[in-house]
Amino acid sequence: MNDQRPVGELLRDWRQRRRLTQLDLADMAQISTRHVSFIETGRSLPSRAMLLRLVDRLDVPLRERNQLMTAAGLAPMYAERSLDDPAMREAHAAVELVLYGHEPHPALAVDRHWNLIEHNRALAPLLAGVPEFLLARPSNVLRVGLHPEGLAPRIINLGEWRAHLLHRLRHQIAATGDAVLASLYEELAAYPAPDDYDDYDVPASGLVVVPFRLRSELGDLSFISTTTVFGTPMDVTLSEIAIESFFPADAATTQAMRVLSASLEPAPSSSH
Incomplete structure (x- = not known):
């Protein structure tokens, strides 16, 4: 996926890939549907803690979690090293x-x-x-x-x-x-x-x-x-x-x- 896209668009793609509505994700993350909507449309930028909560509920792979972090202006969380490292x-x-x-x-x-x-x-x-x-x-x-x-x-x-x-x-x-x-x-x-x-x-x-x-x-x-x-x-x-x-x-x-x-x-x- 293109990590230059806004974090809200990327989160929306993952939510739709998991076949969840905004209400479903809001219930899973214990936040309001309004908050989910604001993040997806770019009206609100998620904090690191909020983004981690959402990607955990969406079961996003680690590589793509790093991309989402970068898209939100945050430092990547997971290292990526060769097995020879x-x-x-x-x-x-x-x-x-x-x-x-x-x-x-x-x-x-x-x-x-x-x-x-x-x-x-x-x-x-x-x-x-x-x-x-x-x-x-x-x-x-x-x-x-x-x-x-x-x-x-x-x-x-x-x-x-x-x-x-x-x-x-x-x-x-x-x-x-x-x-x-x-x-x-x-x-x-x-x-x-x-x-x-x-x-x-x-x-x-x-x-x-x-x-x-x-x-x-x-x-x-x-x-x-x-x-x-x-x-x-x-x-x-x-x-x-x-x-x-x-x-x-x-x-x-x-x-x-x-x-x-x-x-x-x-x-x-x-x-x-």
């Missing part, structure tokens, strides 16, 4: 702990645009055959998964998995208003798709989770995935990191991961 040493170590602790099962960390930050050693065998232009940094994991030269030809349930990923991406776009994600969605939705599956198809009745089923050198694998985020981050970068962890969904995959485990070198000790 010395101040982020413990956070980086925590990411590595989760990734390598999940072996021999695959796990990877991504940023807010689904660009790969780091992965454990169990992921590499699954990416065999993916061309370098898709893996070169910044490598986008959704592009790797759905590109016709990426994993897509080897995904056994491509239609189902594709619909699942695009659904997640639509939800993320609705929650953040991120233009980069919107552009990524348009790209992915234009990739070839199975004729018998629609991108808006919901999982079959009774299906608890959507499995990721892949043909690999280890055989046909089936995984379920979970997403981990940091609970109370005070840094923009950390708040935007998500760790995707994959678990075997059947006995054959469990056995294949045991075979893979025997071939892995000892995990590197963290230098962070």
